[in-house]
């Protein structure tokens with residue numbers, strides 16, 4: 593089962609990706625994780641990407657394509673791809689790769705939340721300045737406001753999580769995704785589900801669909817053997 597997962601900031605797509613990984617034994621290909629790794633390891637590409645990110649610019653497609661498709665080459669099948677593709681150029685690179693390697697996508701899953709929900713979820717996040725523990729003022733508040741339960745240090749809001757920045761991220765995301773969504777809708781694999789409500793509620797909207805695809809692919813494999 594090969595899945596693309598989409599969703600605006602705060603959609604919970606990473607949480608649900610992890611549930612799918614556990615349930616179906618898939619590989620997780622996250623463009624964000626790959627990029628953060630390169631930067632943390634200070635590779636040549638990592639240093640180059642850091643320059644773009646520190647200016648608030650997007651990383652060029654050519655760089656992202658090399659990194660993500662490099663990872664896909666090692667995984668091959670049974671993956672969830674998170675954060676990719678995000679542009680027409682990335683779709684083209686991915687589609688070419690899949691075609692050349694005889695790999696097909698089964699599902700492009702879009703976990704949709706409106707802008708106000710995105711802002712509420714993200715701008716309520718607080719991070720411990722010392723140990724990195726994550727809280728939410730409404731959904732997961734610390735026992736003492738502004739203080740970490742674990743180490744007592746001050747909780748801070750990341751610059752990226754401020755409401756006006758989240759609103760901007762949401763708009764950029766929506767604009768970039770609209771042609772991509774159109775493309776996968778034409779392919780007949782696009783499914784949009786509502787991402788509001790609790791994590792378990794959202795998961796119960798996803799699970800019947802992914803169970804169905806997983807079972808179908810398992811049967812297909814049996815027939816091929």
Ligand SMILES: [Zn+2]
Nearest residue numbers: 720723740743
């Ligand atoms: Zn702490």
